Amino acid sequence: MSAATAPERSDAPLLRVQDLAVRYAAPRKGTHLGTGAALEGVALEVHAGEVLGIVGETGSGKTTLARAAVGLVAPATGSIELEGRDLGALRGRALREFRREGRVQLVFQDPLRSLDPDLTVGRLVSEPLDVAGGLSARDKASRVDDALREVGLEPASVRSRKPRHLSGGQRQRVSLARAIVTRPALLFCDEPVSALDVSNRNLVLNLLDRLRRDLGIAVVIIAHDLSSLAGIADRVAVFYRSRLVEVGPARDVLENPAHPYTALLTASAPSVTRHHDLRPEDVRADDPARAGWAAHGGCVFADRCRFAHDACRVQPATGPLADRPDHSAACHAAGAWEPRSQEDRA
């Protein structure tokens, strides 16, 4: 079942993920490690020129999705199509060729670890072009300079520096520059602002928005907290324990959540105005009796959900809401559940 698309787009989606499952090795006996599944039954689309926010807690599968979309992990089932090409089928040389084209890029979370500390900025940013080959030295240099300028760095001053001589924010920009130097169509950013102060957070987010506008890139921002997506995401996809539980326009999803987990997220997020429409207890009721449901094909959120009922023994599929076709949720009670009211709380 594919996620509902916005009313009639002229262009096909840039990235289409269908029924994707990624599984890691089963947990060893006697330990509590491993979930067995990193992603299960995920259907998602990314359209050209949009900003999609993917939010979920640790272990929800959000980073796995990005890694699968760039070909770092192979799907167990399902398909990932980029511009119509099936990525799951690529192996060996074909995979390397695809990677060299650089149509989709991943910006890692920690630039300190993803930039080789012994190489200069110039070499780092030009490496994708060097690996791909086919460009003259002069063309490569000018592409590198363009990329550095796009991210707000002065090429002449940073090109010969090594990552350890740059500040955290500059390193991140170098990492971004390396990602856009191949002129990708789709950019995955793994927690780009998690380690930054609030005021610098917004600078980077604004930069991503500008890149999207200037270069026509679709940007997927992976975050574990909602404040990283405020104001910048067109659409938001919420992941929970390997499942996509809700996806739709950002405002819609976050102001009128259809899935209880999304509501729990928005209720939990701290706000300077201390104003909450919902409190976590309104949607949450931990019940250990339901803990086993998820392992037997039931809803992954059942053991914490206030609205779980018998139908939830079967994992709901992600389907569009009745009155909002561009907004989908995986919940049997979607649209029907009501949070506890003020009187009940007292």
Next chain:
Amino acid sequence: MRPQPDTMPGSPTALRVDDLQVSVGDRLVAVRGVSFEVRPGESVGLVGESGSGKTLTCRAVLGLMPETGHVDAGTIVLGHGADAADLTRAGRRAWRQVRGIRLAAVFQDPASYLNPSLTVGHQVDEVLRVTGGLGRAAARVRALELLTEVGIDRAAEVYHQYPFELSGGMLQRVVLAIAISLNPELLVADEATTALDTVVQAEVLELLRRLRRTHGLSLLLVTHDLAVVAETCDRVLVMYAGEIVESGPTERVLGDPQHPYTRALMGVASVGDWSRRTLDTIPGQPPAAGDRLPGCRFAPRCTNARDDCVAAAIPLRALSGDREARCVRVAVPA
């Protein structure tokens, strides 16, 4: 220097810091003239970005200065009256009577503060037995009580588990259990929820609120997240470039910020506005530690700055409602 606070000088405080100055490296002053107090049962938020000096201040209070840091001036006093303990230049023996017993701390990454090769239960027991003097059986009972109190449902099971088997949220609860085990007067939380997922962060903050109520615990919360302070703290201290630039009751400070930096922080903080827009930013850069600036340290980035802002050092001015702000533009009560 420091304006007369509303409270009487003799009123009880859980923690009192006076005119603290800390330098790092080659005598670069990173914290200057910081004075504040935490009253019994109150929670105070110390908020600021990187380079604001909040972490150094926190470490000075805990006596955990890095080798490159040095407390140049000021006093740090824990407790009041007969129980007051001057921590400023306390030696190891003095600290041993205070740490864990009267003053406890939790930090950002709980996994690195727990021994990975010992069970959780063993580590909670350890504090109770070594510092608390309980016997083995009594310690175990108390440990289970503590684990339950911090919201761990299956305490008996978790007691026998190792840190690697538990999630970040659970580990932070364990660390909290150890911290409150000997009923300290003051708990210092240094970015304790920064690394946690949203839902877990809310749980831990709620837990902190509950512990404060049941134990009468005072809390000093150090964070960069204004929203966390808004939800958890009675009073807030906003730090910038090594100084406190504004302080007062949280609701009033955030509702009607007097210092331009606080106003700017409110502008960029998350207010749950999901509409698509270009986000506010604060232009410029905070000054580096040790930078000597004439007058206001925020002036280079302030939209309201005028000549008198950089003429001389700006003192903290007392405002009505137990508030202070370090700005020449604020309206001082008559």
Next chain:
Amino acid sequence: MTTLRNLLRIPSARVALVILLGVAVLAVLGARIAPYDPLRQFPDVLAGPSGAHLLGTDYVGRDVLSRLVAGTRLSVVGALEAVLVGLALGVPTGLASVWLGRAGEWVSLRTSETLMILPFTVFAIAVAGTLGNGLQQAMFAVGVLTSPAFFRITRAVALGLRTTQYVEAAELMGASRWWVLRTHIWSKILPNVAVAAAHAMGSALLVVASLAFLGLGIVPPAPTWGGMLSSDLGFLQQQSWAPLFPGLLMMLTVGSLNVLADCIREATTGRVRRRGLLTRAAARRERTPLDVPLPGADLGAPQPTDPADPPSPKEPRHAAAA
């Protein structure tokens, strides 16, 4: 390379390098700069140091200084051969074991383990017995037995590097294994290999000397340090100070190699201070000032950013001051 520059900053490294340079000169020029022909026998047997013979003469009247100088070449070349053989066998296989899949890994691991359990000196003697009593063969044997050490070091470093994010990022770009090895891995294993090589050189020199001492591998009357030691022992009564000369020279060389190895290791950590030998222990306890992050401050805590401003040449000081 920054490593080299850092290395030269350490005083003990400079001293060690000078000594080794001297030994190298001796090895290259050898007999040509010796005052006399090392094989020439003077009538003045077992003489003490004098104007004519600076270090005296040995039991058949040969000039000790000339023999020492000429013997350097044989000892050094022998040791060098062993180390080069060890490197050639150990380093590429170490890399291969990490990058050539399961089968390659299994084969190379088992081979190196087998080599490691063979007793060292016995093996060398066995080789000398079968392949002939020549220094070349003996040192080749030593080299083969040293290769597992290089194998393990290269493998350990390469294994650690293979899982780094920047290697993953390179793979994401579509880089071939060869590219990754060349661009990201090679320069990072060199320092570790260099340390091991310096140590190995020292050990190999001692092995050469030991073999020569035992009379193996060298056809007399060619001069070697070990051989000289051995013959000196027979005449301790007349020349009790005689073993000092080859002994000292060996000590200096091997000692310098070990000091150099330590210095290379220190140079690669990038935190070299200008300290003398005695104060180095004290310096080890001191930390470098501003770029040490506070505990917890660097773990995902807010990092400073100065987006549009030109970068400062020093490490950002905000991280330490936060």
